[in-house]
Amino acid sequence: MDMVENILTNNPCFRSGKKIRVKGLMLHSVGCPQPSAEVFVRRWNRQDASRACVHAFIDGNSGKVYQTLPWNHRGWHGGGSSNNTHIGVEMCEPACIKYIGGASFTCSDRESALAVVRRTYDAAVELFAFLCREFSLDPLADGVIVSHKEGHARGIASGHGDPDHLWKGLQSGHTMDGFRRDVSAALARDAQAAPAAPMPSPAAPASSSSASMPSPSVPMPSPSVPMPSPSVPIPSPSASIPSPSTPMSSPAAPSPGQTPGPASAQSTIPPCAPAGKMHISHRGTELIARYEGCRLEAYLCPAGKWTIGYGHTRDVKPGDRLGSQEAALELLKKDLEKYENYVNEFAAQGILSFPLNQNQFDALTSFCYNCGKGNLQKLVSGRDAATVGQKMLLYNKSGGKVLAGLVRRRKEESALFLS
Numbered sequence: 062m063d064m065v066e067n068i069l070t071n072n073p074c075f076r077s078g079k080k081i082r083v084k085g086l087m088l089h090s091v092g093c094p095q096p097s098a099e100v101f102v103r104r105w106n107r108q109d110a111s112r113a114c115v116h117a118f119i120d121g122n123s124g125k126v127y128q129t130l131p132w133n134h135r136g137w138h139g140g141g142s143s144n145n146t147h148i149g150v151e152m153c154e155p156a157c158i159k160y161i162g163g164a165s166f167t168c169s170d171r172e173s174a175l176a177v178v179r180r181t182y183d184a185a186v187e188l189f190a191f192l193c194r195e196f197s198l199d200p201l202a203d204g205v206i207v208s209h210k211e212g213h214a215r216g217i218a219s220g221h222g223d224p225d226h227l228w229k230g231l232q233s234g235h236t237m238d239g240f241r242r243d244v245s246a247a248l249a250r251d252a253q254a255a256p257a258a259p260m261p262s263p264a265a266p267a268s269s270s271s272a273s274m275p276s277p278s279v280p281m282p283s284p285s286v287p288m289p290s291p292s293v294p295i296p297s298p299s300a301s302i303p304s305p306s307t308p309m310s311s312p313a314a315p316s317p318g319q320t321p322g323p324a325s326a327q328s329t330i331p332p333c334a335p336a337g338k339m340h341i342s343h344r345g346t347e348l349i350a351r352y353e354g355c356r357l358e359a360y361l362c363p364a365g366k367w368t369i370g371y372g373h374t375r376d377v378k379p380g381d382r383l384g385s386q387e388a389a390l391e392l393l394k395k396d397l398e399k400y401e402n403y404v405n406e407f408a409a410q411g412i413l414s415f416p417l418n419q420n421q422f423d424a425l426t427s428f429c430y431n432c433g434k435g436n437l438q439k440l441v442s443g444r445d446a447a448t449v450g451q452k453m454l455l456y457n458k459s460g461g462k463v464l465a466g467l468v469r470r471r472k473e474e475s476a477l478f479l480s
Contacts, residue, residue, distance in 0.1 A: 062187040063465040064126040069106040072129075074114030079135035083196045084146040085205045086189055087139055087212055088240070089115065090224035093160065096121030096153045096177055102129060113137050117188065121153035123465065124180040126188050132195065140219025143212050148192060152181035152224055164226035171231060172365070176460060178233050179362070183354070186240065190247035200244040208237050234360040234379070246355055246386065338405045341397055345423025348477070349430055350393060352470045357383045372396070372430070400429045407441060415446045424453070424478035431470065432456050450479040 069075050091101065098118035105114060106129075115138040116130045130136055138149025155174035158166045168174050193200050200206050204215065210225045212218030228235035341349075353371040359381040362368045367377040370389035373396055383389050404425045407413045417425070429437040436456060441449055453475045457467040 062126060062184065062191060063124065064128060064188070066128045067102050067106075068131065069102070069110075069114060069129045071106045071108050072110050072114045073108065074137045075130060075134065077135070080133050081135045081145055083133060083148055083192075083198070085143075085148075085198065085207065086192055087143055087147040087149045087207055087209060087218070088152070088185060088189070088224055088237070089138060089149060089209045089221075090152045090181075090227050091118075091154050092221070092223055094154055094156050094158045096156050098125065098127045098153055101151070101153070102127055105129070115149040115151045117148075117150045119150065119152045119181045119184045119188070121155060121177040121181055122462070124184040125465070126184055132192065139209065139212055139217065140221075141212065141217045143207075143217040146217075147207070147212075150185065150188060152185055153177070154227060158227075158230075164222035164230075166227075166230055168231060174231050175233055175361070178228065178231060178235070182233075182235055182240070186243045186247050186354075189240075189244045190251060193244060193248055194251070200241050200248060206237070206241050206244060211237060232361070239358050239360070242358065243356060246357065249386070250351070250355060339401065339408075339417065339419070339422045341401055341423050341426045342419055345426055345477075346390075346394065346397065348423070348473060349397070349427045350390065352427075352431070352466065352473075353393070355386055355389050357386070357389060397426060397430065400426050400434075403429050403434045403437060407438065412438060413441050414443070420477050420480050421446065424474040427470075427474050427477075428453060428456070431467075447479070450475050453478065 095101070098120035101118050104110065114130060114136055116128065116132060116134070116136050118127045118129060119125070120127065132148055135144055136149045137144060138151075139147060143149075155168070155170075155177040157170040157173050158168045160166045189200065189206060192198070193205075198205050207215065208225055209218055209221040209223045213220050225237065227233075350371050355371055356369060359367050359369045359377050359379055361379075362374075366374045367379060367381070368374050369377050369381055369392075370383055371393040373389075373392045375396075383392070401422075404413075404417075404422060408417060425437065425441070428440065432440075440452055440456070444452065454471045457463050457471050459467065
């Protein structure tokens with residue numbers, strides 16, 4: 062999670078200095094077409110910004126979390142007694158929507174809007190898992206994680222429809238029930254990803270189942286403007302890093318501060334395929350699982366494909382659900398066979414000009430699963446091992462923008478490849 066502390070020290074809410082005992086978390090969306098968290102941070106960090114104050118904003122362009130109040134500070138976000146018990150977090154909304162009355166809106170670019178929703182959703186899952194851990198909260202317990210809309214239904218918040226109205230209006234597949242389950246899964250996943258805690262054993266039994274920042278002049282109604290609750294029932298959740306089917310942009314230039322990997326003399330070695338097909342190790346599978354994230358309910362990704370588990374897309378239908386994380390892991394292992402074959406194929410054809418050790422095979426399989434066969438071929442063609450390890454770092458963009466999650470993933474893959 063990419064989080065910066067930007068406390069609104071000039072806001073009257075912060076200056077009031079009131080504290081709460083955190084009993085829950087409330088999810089909001091800003092209620093206006095403004096994806097930039099920094100716009101809100103600048104506007105709300107003033108002495109005359111007296112209408113509202115939340116604990117954090119999630120940027121729609123990057124997914125970065127801006128913490129704006131200490132977590133145990135009493136915020137002005139719910140418009141009711143929830144201010145005394147709940148941390149409030151606002152997700153920024155796409156610039157391509159236009160409100161036409163209450164919670165109703167039109168959208169000029171659904172794909173771009175879904176990309177923003179996906180980024181904010183995934184960041185919110187990470188943030189809420191972090192906060193549940195910090196305050197010993199059970200994300201599945203009644204009333205612990207609620208939306209502003211749900212808070213109003215419970216009588217603890219004002220009459221808003223967020224963020225349910227946004228998710229439903231864009232047919233994103235998200236619901237608050239799905240969000241709570243994803244937070245719970247992220248909490249469990251974080252525990253498994255701790256240094257000494259591996260993910261489920263490979264022998265576990267399978268369960269079957271199937272841009273630049275907008276100007277502050279962008280119209281910005283206050284998030285506290287009431288929104289009628291949408292009258293139509295709602296659909297279910299979304300994923301994190303681009304799935305194998307999401308197109309990745311080709312690299313441009315190295316990011317500042319990137320350094321070449323260790324020198325290698327392998328470029329003179331003739332093409333060399335292993336004696337038999339190689340397979341990804343448990344370590345490699347764990348790396349992929351950690352970065353892909355696990356969603357047990359089918360969701361519609363920004364590329365318009367129904368997806369489930371760790372980025373699985375084949376034969377997925379709306380309403381599909383996996384019974385456990387182990388079932389999702391088994392699907393991932395089957396999916397990885399295709400990407401293992403791509404790496405083995407390039408080795409056999411001589412496109413890879415150096416023999417692969419296990420760490421290199423794992424790193425290339427992870428890269429291929431995330432970026433696709435075409436980008437793998439571009440990465441390895443005519444290059445020695447050291448150059449491949451270095452150039453791998455450049456594939457850190459989606460939709461032309463550098464994503465922090467991809468930067469971290471490429472660094473880990475490169476370090477594994479060069480180890």
